[in-house]
Amino acid sequence: MTAPTTAPSPTTSAELESILAAATAAAGPLGALRPAERARLLRAVADALDAAADELVPLAMEESHLAEARLKGELTRTTFQLRLFGEVLEEGSYLEATIDRTDPDWGMGPRPDLRRMLVPLGPVLVYAASNFPFAFSVAGGDTASGLAAGNPIIVKAHSGHPRLSQRTGEIVRGALAEAGAPDGTFDVIFSFERGVEALKDPRIKAGSFTGSIPGGRALFDIASQRPDPIPFYGELGSLNPVFVTPGAVKARGDEIASGFVGSATLGAGQFCTKPGLLFVPAGHGLDQAIVAAAGDVAPASLLNKRIAEGYAEGLSKLVGTAGVTSLVEASGMDGLVAGPTLVKTTVPVLLDNADTLLEECFGPFSLVVEYDGEDELRRAAEAFGGNLTATIHGEESDTGELGWLMDLLRDRAGRILWGGWPTGVSVTYAMQHGGPWPATTASLHTSVGTTAIRRFLRPVSYQTMPEELLPEALRDRNVLGIPRRVNGALTKDDVPA
Amino acid sequence: MTAPTTAPSPTTSAELESILAAATAAAGPLGALRPAERARLLRAVADALDAAADELVPLAMEESHLAEARLKGELTRTTFQLRLFGEVLEEGSYLEATIDRTDPDWGMGPRPDLRRMLVPLGPVLVYAASNFPFAFSVAGGDTASGLAAGNPIIVKAHSGHPRLSQRTGEIVRGALAEAGAPDGTFDVIFSFERGVEALKDPRIKAGSFTGSIPGGRALFDIASQRPDPIPFYGELGSLNPVFVTPGAVKARGDEIASGFVGSATLGAGQFCTKPGLLFVPAGHGLDQAIVAAAGDVAPASLLNKRIAEGYAEGLSKLVGTAGVTSLVEASGMDGLVAGPTLVKTTVPVLLDNADTLLEECFGPFSLVVEYDGEDELRRAAEAFGGNLTATIHGEESDTGELGWLMDLLRDRAGRILWGGWPTGVSVTYAMQHGGPWPATTASLHTSVGTTAIRRFLRPVSYQTMPEELLPEALRDRNVLGIPRRVNGALTKDDVPA
Structure with a gap:
């Protein structure tokens, strides 16, 4: 065929x-x-x-x-x-x-x-x-x-x-x-x-x-x-915020800038785990590195007309918000093809315009947000609803200081990353791809x-059921050789007579 | 105090x-x-x-x-x-x-x-x-x-x-x-x-x-x-049907009759696991034993006025259905106090009046249903929606014949009993108290x-997270001593370095 x-x-x-x-x-x-x-x-x-x-x-x-x-x-x-x-x-x-x-x-x-x-x-x-x-x-x-x-x-x-x-x-x-x-x-x-x-x-x-x-x-x-x-x-939907500490900016700012642009524009930004916001400390000095990294990203075709129209519409709302300024702006779309658009703002503007700026925009767009001190960072983190992922870029010296952020993110995300980028979801035993509403309908x-x-x-219990009517997995002899909880304890043994 | x-x-x-x-x-x-x-x-x-x-x-x-x-x-x-x-x-x-x-x-x-x-x-x-x-x-x-x-x-x-x-x-x-x-x-x-x-x-x-x-x-x-x-x-709600084989009637009909009456009237029939229907083969000859057992049940007070009113209303609909005849009828209610009411009917009447007869009636009421052959029994079992429990009373010689009924009940109940009665829910590792709608909203x-x-x-995953930011349960050293799945296999060992 x-x-x-x-x-x-x-x-x-x-x-x-x-x-x-x-x-x-x-x-x-x-x-x-x-x-x-x-x-x-x-x-x-x-x-x-x-x-x-x-x-x-x-x-x-x-x-x-x-x-x-x-x-x-x-x-x-x-x-x-x-x-x-x-x-x-x-x-x-x-x-x-x-x-x-x-x-x-x-x-x-x-x-x-x-x-x-x-x-x-x-x-x-x-x-x-x-x-x-x-x-x-x-x-x-x-x-x-x-x-x-x-x-x-x-x-x-x-x-x-x-x-x-x-x-x-x-x-x-x-x-x-x-x-x-x-x-x-x-x-x-x-x-x-x-x-x-x-x-x-x-x-x-x-x-x-x-x-x-x-x-x-x-x-x-x-x-x-x-x-x-x-x-x-x-x-x-998911915004997948990324939080960068001052220590991380200092230690590897350029690497973070290029990693961010790469992840946000991967697959033309059409991943549910695209980092939609990058929180960086005021005075980070990464604008140039971000612009440079975006210059290496070739415009790419979006999936289809509906996605492209939704992207154009979302983008116009986001970039038109007062207090949001351009970092990298694609020169319009050519059919389905779009280049990256990256904008920047501050935490106060973000919080004042949360309805617009905390909405997922599916496509090669992301928002860089400057935070001025830990208090602004905290208020920003608290503003999020459910997300598939949240990422922290920090240094070893930061770990003692970030317990509060871990707690906030744990309540708001299904997967928390330390370093790295949320795109590229591995299929493993310990993967969690989900999160509180609106990341999913079933957290x-x-x-x-x-x-x-x-x-x-769904579970079913059998009470005083003869062996021959029990499913194989529940018979005395563990014919499937699977782990079972017998009288409260995990075992692969047969049930003792 | x-x-x-x-x-x-x-x-x-x-x-x-x-x-x-x-x-x-x-x-x-x-x-x-x-x-x-x-x-x-x-x-x-x-x-x-x-x-x-x-x-x-x-x-x-x-x-x-x-x-x-x-x-x-x-x-x-x-x-x-x-x-x-x-x-x-x-x-x-x-x-x-x-x-x-x-x-x-x-x-x-x-x-x-x-x-x-x-x-x-x-x-x-x-x-x-x-x-x-x-x-x-x-x-x-x-x-x-x-x-x-x-x-x-x-x-x-x-x-x-x-x-x-x-x-x-x-x-x-x-x-x-x-x-x-x-x-x-x-x-x-x-x-x-x-x-x-x-x-x-x-x-x-x-x-x-x-x-x-x-x-x-x-x-x-x-x-x-x-x-x-x-x-x-x-x-x-749950109806908790009980299905009795001809073999079981023959072997221990009287015991089944008294067990049924006891379970249906326990706590004045106010358990979510009360057996609301007893399916017995035509010609079972248990009417007298059921009536006799009910004679030993003292009238008992219902929980409150709202329950009592709901019971009286439900009862009048059930006993007033054409084709439903009385076995044991309480002489009205005295305040909150009610004696048992047991009625009987046949599978065709049940199926023709499923909207009325397959509705839970909270109180000391139950319905004995005569089935005429395996085909009627199958049609009756298929008529049920979700239930907390379903019970089979059969003999050892029946087990080879009842696979089809087990399959039907597995799709319709959270707990399947062989013998015994559904009331008296033990709190154990293997208990299941739930079932498809309308037994629960979450099967x-x-x-x-x-x-x-x-x-x-809800699950949360941590990706490349430093030990000191990980919850104790997920650190390399298994300080809690709990079973964990490490690289796909269950173990209580520490994670190898």
């Missing part, structure tokens, strides 16, 4: 109905597979995507205007992620298997035999994002973690890369079918209206989304207002990293 | 403001305590409540009309629960501490040092329930788990036991103060309006509730529709058992 040259037609209501029915039918058999069997499915998908790289990457370049190297790296990340969830399944902690044997002496009265584990929720609706056509799209993190958890997945494709979505969907479906997954395990729909219909459908048990605050909020409201509300995991969870699987599982 | 003889005055808006301000100020210091320090606070509260049993139990009897033995047992459960969360804190798995060391060979590209753990959400608003004046009220499970997690707690007292709530609150506050907890760690408010004000306040970071579906839904909607939505854990969690703590925690 060759790459599609025309966009897929919108999914009809009849097609959606059959997709929902198939997903519902698949839920039981898919959830009943041993974790290691589902790991095999994830690896089959990863292998098929890797094998199709030469077809998929050009398609992604054409539709997203992103560069080849970036897209190749993103595809690597995507298939790595699928395989990593395979390891999570085999390791087995994610099941949270817990066994309490009968205990006549339990402190509140005799305890019956109770055994608890996490089970899949049922069909999940995944809204694909535009800015990561692989890693947060059809076969991205939500699909990988939802599928790993044992849930059929229906992806609402993003209109920004329809042909890539269609082709990726075909490859995923093909790989799953060949590997023996139940029919209905995975499908892709194309249509805003069908997406809303699906989100309202009682057969859909959870939703996930990566995108704008207004878009995510509207979908969260739909999910929450259903007669039977469902969890909705929206990863929305208890992450959309990146191995624990993202917890979003799509 | 002696027990209060007059009801507390409604909390004013000014009082609420100062309570919210104090809770907000307490959040940092409380969350910063070592887990073992918070365990000490929980034990201090438990000790103080145990010491006040002779004062609290009579007050609870007076306000709730529940029996002394039941209330004593409930207080034991309440203080046991506080101490059990102390053990959870010391064991430390609840932090989900995870450490990924720098890895230049990580599959998707070099991995930075990342360290993740769970941190408190901030002030939590707990709505107390009426039916457990200790275990689900001021010092109940939500308070215990929320406080254990490190969050200041504001309890909205239930109007059903205001003086007990006030007195319990005083004891908890006193014990916390004496043990050195930060001011503002705990308080109680009295007023429906203040409760709603608090739930809308941006300083409140999560809500929890145990009560009716309409009440819980209204509060869930408020929490979800805030400009900054917060998690809201409502434990709402991913439990309100009973040690994992209830997860509701009030």
